[in-house]
Amino acid sequence: MSLPTSIRRSMFETMVRSRFWDDRLTTQYWIDKTPVFAFGAGPLPGELHTSHGQEPVGAGVCAALSDEDMITTGHRPHHIAVARGVDLREMSAELFGKKAGLSGGRGGHMHLYDKRVNFSSSGIIAEGLGPAAGMAFARKMQKKSGVALSFLGDGAVNQGAFHEVMNIVGLHKLPFICVIEDNKWAVTTHKSMSTACERNSDRAENYGMTGEFVEGNDPELIYLATQRALERARSGEGGTILEIETVRLSGHFMGDPAGYITGEKSDYQVDPVPVYRARLIDDGILTEQEASDIERVIGAEVDEAITFALDADYPDANDALNCTFA
Amino acid sequence: MSTKEAAPWESPTSGESSSRSLTICRAQREAVDWEMEHDERVFMMGEDVAGFGGVFGTADGLGDKFGSDRVIDMPISETGWIGMAAGAAMEGMRPIIELAYVDFIGVCYNAIVNHAAKTYFMSGGQFKVPMVLISGTGAGYSNAAQHSQCLHATLAHMPGLKVVSPTNAYDAKGMMHTAIRDDNFVVFLVHKGASGVGFMGPLVKTSLSDVPQEDYTVPFGKIKVYREGTDVTIAGVGLAVHQALQSADSLAKMGISAEVVDIRSLVPLDREGIIESVAKTGRLVVADEDYHSYGVSGEVIASVIERDATIFKAPPQRVCIPDVSIPFSRPLEYSILPLEERITSAALKTIENV
Ligand SMILES: Cc1ncc(C[n+]2csc(CCOP(=O)(O)OP(=O)(O)O)c2C)c(N)n1
Ligand SMILES: [Mg+2]
Numbered sequence A: 001m002s003l004p005t006s007i008r009r010s011m012f013e014t015m016v017r018s019r020f021w022d023d024r025l026t027t028q029y030w031i032d033k034t035p036v037f038a039f040g041a042g043p044l045p046g047e048l049h050t051s052h053g054q055e056p057v058g059a060g061v062c063a064a065l066s067d068e069d070m071i072t073t074g075h076r077p078h079h080i081a082v083a084r085g086v087d088l089r090e091m092s093a094e095l096f097g098k099k100a101g102l103s104g105g106r107g108g109h110m111h112l113y114d115k116r117v118n119f120s121s122s123g124i125i126a127e128g129l130g131p132a133a134g135m136a137f138a139r140k141m142q143k144k145s146g147v148a149l150s151f152l153g154d155g156a157v158n159q160g161a162f163h164e165v166m167n168i169v170g171l172h173k174l175p176f177i178c179v180i181e182d183n184k185w186a187v188t189t190h191k192s193m194s195t196a197c198e199r200n201s202d203r204a205e206n207y208g209m210t211g212e213f214v215e216g217n218d219p220e221l222i223y224l225a226t227q228r229a230l231e232r233a234r235s236g237e238g239g240t241i242l243e244i245e246t247v248r249l250s251g252h253f254m255g256d257p258a259g260y261i262t263g264e265k266s267d268y269q270v271d272p273v274p275v276y277r278a279r280l281i282d283d284g285i286l287t288e289q290e291a292s293d294i295e296r297v298i299g300a301e302v303d304e305a306i307t308f309a310l311d312a313d314y315p316d317a318n319d320a321l322n323c324t325f326a
Numbered sequence B: 001m002s003t004k005e006a007a008p009w010e011s012p013t014s015g016e017s018s019s020r021s022l023t024i025c026r027a028q029r030e031a032v033d034w035e036m037e038h039d040e041r042v043f044m045m046g047e048d049v050a051g052f053g054g055v056f057g058t059a060d061g062l063g064d065k066f067g068s069d070r071v072i073d074m075p076i077s078e079t080g081w082i083g084m085a086a087g088a089a090m091e092g093m094r095p096i097i098e099l100a101y102v103d104f105i106g107v108c109y110n111a112i113v114n115h116a117a118k119t120y121f122m123s124g125g126q127f128k129v130p131m132v133l134i135s136g137t138g139a140g141y142s143n144a145a146q147h148s149q150c151l152h153a154t155l156a157h158m159p160g161l162k163v164v165s166p167t168n169a170y171d172a173k174g175m176m177h178t179a180i181r182d183d184n185f186v187v188f189l190v191h192k193g194a195s196g197v198g199f200m201g202p203l204v205k206t207s208l209s210d211v212p213q214e215d216y217t218v219p220f221g222k223i224k225v226y227r228e229g230t231d232v233t234i235a236g237v238g239l240a241v242h243q244a245l246q247s248a249d250s251l252a253k254m255g256i257s258a259e260v261v262d263i264r265s266l267v268p269l270d271r272e273g274i275i276e277s278v279a280k281t282g283r284l285v286v287a288d289e290d291y292h293s294y295g296v297s298g299e300v301i302a303s304v305i306e307r308d309a310t311i312f313k314a315p316p317q318r319v320c321i322p323d324v325s326i327p328f329s330r331p332l333e334y335s336i337l338p339l340e341e342r343i344t345s346a347a348l349k350t351i352e353n354v
Helices: A005-029 A055-063 A078-084 A088-095 A129-141 A160-172 A200-207 A219-234 A272-282 A288-311 A317-321 B024-038 B062-066 B078-090 B102-107 B109-116 B152-156 B169-181 B239-253 B271-281 B296-307 B330-336 B340-352
Strands: A070-073 A119-121 A148-153 A176-182 A210-214 A240-245 B019-022 B042-046 B071-073 B094-101 B132-137 B161-164 B185-191 B209-212 B224-227 B232-236 B258-262 B265-267 B284-291 B317-321
Touching: A005 A055, A005 A078, A005 A088, A005 A219, A005 A272, A005 A288, A055 A078, A055 A148, A055 A176, A055 A219, A055 A240, A055 A272, A070 A078, A070 A129, A078 A088, A078 A119, A088 A288, A129 A148, A129 A160, A129 A176, A160 A176, A160 A200, A176 A200, A176 A219, A200 A210, A200 A240, A210 A219, A219 A240, A272 A288, A317 B330, B019 B024, B019 B169, B024 B042, B024 B062, B024 B169, B024 B185, B024 B209, B042 B062, B042 B078, B062 B071, B078 B094, B078 B102, B078 B109, B094 B102, B102 B109, B102 B132, B102 B152, B109 B161, B132 B169, B152 B161, B152 B185, B152 B265, B152 B284, B152 B296, B161 B169, B169 B185, B169 B209, B224 B239, B232 B239, B232 B271, B232 B340, B239 B258, B239 B284, B239 B340, B258 B271, B271 B284, B271 B296, B284 B296, B284 B340, B296 B317, B317 B340
Parallel strands: A070 A119, A070 A148, A148 A176, A176 A240, A210 A240, B042 B071, B042 B094, B094 B132, B132 B185, B161 B185, B232 B258, B232 B284, B284 B317
Antiparallel strands: B019 B209, B161 B265, B224 B258
16 A cells, blocks of 8 residues: 555655654753753753654654644654644744744753644643543543544553553544554653553453554554544544554653663664655656655754744743743 | 861761662662661652652662552542551551652641641640651752742741751761651751752762661761851751751852851751750851741741840851842842852851841
8 A cells, every 4th residue: 555645755754754853952951061061051942852763653643634723742852843834933943942833941851842733742640641632532522623632652651641541542433543652762761661661552342432553663664553443433433552672763852861761672672854855766656866855945044043043032030920820 | 367177968877888879869879778778667658769869869769679569659648648647657567758849847737736746735645646758848940939948947946846857968867867766756857959869960979878778877966067167157947058058168269268067957956966066166157048037047046046145246147048039030030049159148248237
């Protein structure tokens, strides 16, 4: 089964956009953070969890969605936000703490909110699940369409919220997709040291949901699996636990050299961006020239977003006192 | 006015050359190490503690030394393993558990306050729960609303748990020994900005101290006077104590003598010690990087007034986080922290307001 050319191209573009953005952010992140490392220093302060390696998950899942669908995610949100179409300039400005940011600089990298595309993220592990299920619940009550998706890591599955919310999703047959990004690591703890079963998608049956495991960090298989899950959700068949094998190519956050990751690399642990590029060229979807053109154009777009953020004004200090109550 | 530049965080050390200058984080770890060596009931649990030594290095090297039976990595299942720690303590063990950021108590507050803290009382004293929860507090590094709180009051408000927060290495080691040997549940909070972890930038000099090699205890429920003064008492918790020391320097240049008091033990609280200081100065500023309302700051002020409403020469002041969530953006965040300038102006307010 082959996907339409336009979708394959667009998933490649999304992966490139996400990767380039993370690369630019990485460069900015290290400004003023050496020789003494301090999370708080430099133009891009705070913890930074980039999505290097996980781009296929954002690109594959989000390419299958409709505008009305809703997303919550966690501390590693970039690839999903970019794929969902969160405004790149405003999101960049948010990460740099600027007034023009999505939340006027209140949220930062882990706490990205863009109501226009039904997107939000939060830094407390697995706690995006309840709100996502509630969004699905609200749509059901309002008799409106729309599927809610919550993204979380393999480590986050061990949080109580996962098990509580999955049961409720199954019980109420909510239009819901739980996307587990299985990169095998939670900070320095390997999945085999934290999780009593091999595949979390196997748990779905017991929650009255459908479980699917997608191997290989392949955006096309991810897209197709998401389509199936969306169909089930929209036709009233209820929720899916979609577990996706992916890879964390960076440390847990910037400053983590990840020396604890040793040993042989499996096939899925290769960098997925050049792999997909080569595949599209092999399949005759893109020429080498077209691929470089895409990279050049997106590179300029990302640069422009970062420049916009760097040039933007900081908020007024007093603004900290606004926005506590509606 | 006294301009005495005492530096009591360089605390009395026992013996000749057995002490070295350490960070809080290393000093507290030494106490854990010693207790694990000498008491087989003591063990450690938490996320990323065994191989990695904990996100803040509180368990550095302990996994290698004691093995995975006694330094145990846990899944991201805080309600589960904090509840387990309480159960293990009820069965005679002495767990030390690490919850990296105190903000995460949101997901396991029930295990903390309804179980670990209340079991001794509810069981009529049948079950003791001797355990220590280590956690990092504090803002100032653009980590936003969910990774920057202190939550002092959220914990200290609840009966049945002790809450301490040392601000220098000497106290950290001694108070950790005290915590582990205590028959109760102790929450041990250290401000990330003062602890000496690798990703928080330059060390806070006043948090370093000479620490003896051997074991010693620092008792709970006693304030520490960092700097003596006669005009105004500045009582602080956590990193705010170090800001208060800077503020005292600025005030000294204006000819004002500030006494800097580290509260360091929130439960039990040394009300007598604070009252004694205020009785001398007649003025009080409380600096606490927790939210302003319903907090430790209000508790301290109320404790003094309850004893003697005439003690104040001027209304006491609170320097806390105004009642808003902690923003990410640096100028927003800095404007709400209890930093030196805000403490100094609060102190001046008590002086001018005579
Ligand atoms: C309730 C809670 N506990 C602990 C943490 C600290 N923490 C942040 S990310 C993380 C690991 C997450 O691993 P995983 O879910 O696999 O996501 P990944 O980092 O691999 O994307 C941990 C333990 C947290 N943010 N919230
Ligand atoms: Mg993971």
